[in-house]
Amino acid sequence: MVGNVVGKIDLVQTASMAKDVCKLTERVAPHRHCRQCSKPVSMEDTFCSPACENGFKNGLRRKKRQLYLYYIMIIVLLFLALAYVGKI
Numbered sequence: 001m002v003g004n005v006v007g008k009i010d011l012v013q014t015a016s017m018a019k020d021v022c023k024l025t026e027r028v029a030p031h032r033h034c035r036q037c038s039k040p041v042s043m044e045d046t047f048c049s050p051a052c053e054n055g056f057k058n059g060l061r062r063k064k065r066q067l068y069l070y071y072i073m074i075i076v077l078l079f080l081a082l083a084y085v086g087k088i
């Protein structure tokens with residue numbers, strides 16, 4: 001019984017929050033967010049500043065390098081495991 005009441009209250013709160021979100025989206029002009037720092041930018045831009053763009057590109061490069069390192073590590077570990085088992 002108590003759980004049911006709490007559930008109803010949650011539903012009412014969720015509904016009113018959804019209304020608030022609708023009000024907000026009506027007021028704010030269409031925009032995007034900087035892919036690095038999430039600051040609002042115009043629809044044509046992807047980043048708020050060249051520094052953010054550079055930071056994002058550097059991060060992407062670092063992630064790619066990390067991914068290659070993981071691949072190499074997996075291959076090396078696979079060969080080591082096979083050598084340990086004695087199949088090579």
Ligand SMILES: [Zn+2]
Pocket residue numbers: 034035036037038039047048049052
């Ligand atoms: Zn930014």
